[in-house]
Amino acid sequence: MTNSETFPLIDRGKRVVLMSRRNIIIALIVIALIVVLFSYGIVEVWNLILLEPILNLSVLLSYVLFSSFGLAIIALTIMVRLLTFPLTLRQLRSTRAMQSLQPKMQELQKKYGKDKQKLQQEMAKLYKESGVNPLGCLWPLLVQFPIWIALYQSIMRALAVSPEGLLSLSQHLYSSSIIHQMVPLEEDFLWLNLGLPDSWFILAILCGGSMWVLQKMSAMPSADPRTQSMNRTMLWMMPLMFAMFTFMVPSGLALFWVVSNIIGIVMQYFITGWGTLFVRAPAPAPKAAKVQRMETPEGAVLEERLATERVKQQKRVEHGKSGGKRKDRRRSSRTRSKKARRKP
């Protein structure tokens, strides 16, 4: 039996839900994890499997890296980013594949918008034909989530900004004299006290700026005006939000965000290039509708015709029929810009 072979799971009349061998294995692993979590306690298992290994590694790294916890945060973030790179890659590819199907999906929605069952069937067919798994970009993300949360928590715990934090830290350290001798960790790094928020705005600028660049690079052009509008909002809102957070959280955590963003930018560059970083943001919604018309072959033809008509009309105006110079110039420039926009 091959991997692609499927097993009927639920038979509901005509609809048969199929599961591949891989999905069955994943489901079994998930069930086993849930059983373990509830048998031993969620917190204990979480600490044992994720939090404590990362926490102790961070302390150990600060020992190796000249007793600098700042360098340890950077190294740890790089290590985790590299470890999760295959998942990131898979997620990016799946996202791209899904994005490439968007025009076809919209066509299907237009065509079968009213018949939802048919729409679903056609969409499933499209996914199958193009070899795209709609959940393909989701599971790498889900697998990465716990790792990032544990990394985040371990940094917060290792910083131990209060005596209670230090007391709590003592319960999560491995029995190694190297690790115990490092506590409390050296909090001074460059101009920062890693246990306190950065009051110099530098991390806020770096965090917000790097996040904006990363988001701009990874943004997928969308034909949907609503998606465009949302993308535009998120492009600014998220970096601003995180820049604001840097004034409230220990700078060690903000440092982790900055490093993570920068690594993300490097990875994104090698996977997709600069993406849409140097592409101007699409025009506001009414104009976007015009652009949208151009993106379909029919729309492009229509635009071409309209432009030709405008040129003809302008020529008539230039030959002295009507209109002032100012108006003519404006029309002329609009036509030129249309032509320019049509260029690939």
Next chain:
Amino acid sequence: MAGCLLLSGCAPGGGLVCGGTPSGGWSGPVVANDTIYVGTMDGRVIAINPSSRIAGYPFPSVGEWSFSFGGGVGGGFLSCAPAAVVSIYGTPAVADGVVYIGTGNGKLYALDATAGYDIWQYPRDGYIGSIVGSPVVADGILYIGSSDGKLYAIDIETRNLKRDFETGGEIWGTPLVHDGVVYIGSADHKLYALDAESGEEVWDTPFVTGGAIAATPLIYNDTIYIGSFDRNFYALNLDGTPKWEKPFSAGNWFWGKAVAYGDIIIVGCLDHKIYALDAESGAEAWPPYETGGPIRGDPVLLGDLVIFGSEDGKVYALEAATGVERWQRDLESPILASIYAGDGVVYVHATNQKNYALETEHGNVLWSVSPSK
């Protein structure tokens, strides 16, 4: 990343608050002139009159007061900026009708013991580093360690700094003054011995351990006993040389001060155990007694009992000579503060912000109070 950040708040054992644990302090009680003085977790020092508590009057009653260091609600969502609530970790020191207490935001206060008003502060303007240890008064000088790495010696009469001594790390312990020498441990792994008069180091070099020192030393029979974050407990001669062949090793850090009962040194450890060691050799005098949580505070002796609190929320009383359990009382709230025992009563400040008085025969609660603002 945004998702990670938001999910972190829901993740087990986590939370978006710094270090995953809200800050609040672990001030222990002290009794002077029939009044109990203790720092609260909401940034106050209170005076409790045991008679009023037995009578069941509302707090504050006759002979009781509350002094607030200001502040409102704590750091809040995501915030790790210094919380608005002033944390108090040290146990107040009382001398000549004045209560001295250091605060987590780096200020030392002298309060009137009878009425609870603010007499003076050090520094008058601004702050020093966060104060985690307790103040000590000896020969008209008040000693206090700070997280800025300095040990401050303040002249009580002039209220001015007499001198300070800088170490290489945070000072979280309480200084010990003995025969004109001030002993203080630091997070730079060293135990210092300073001449109280001149402030000069008494030993050629400080005693170095393998980890930070947050514990307060005990001097007993001309021997200094102190534990460290390297999980070792040391015995030193007064000249700073090791007394035992090798230090006693435990499973986690030592944060509390030891007590001496006969030839036995008893000390609590963050590995959940209390150890009894032979004062001369460091060998175990009786098997370690295990509790359900770390033992951070100092144990106390009352008669033939050693009494201590644990983070498992229980107060334990053991026979100091044998380690046999006499009683245990579950207060259902972690106990991080040192406890006080005197006149047949044990006073405990638990993290549920309640202060308890227990009788020593069976550990029954005589009264408890949760002083409201």
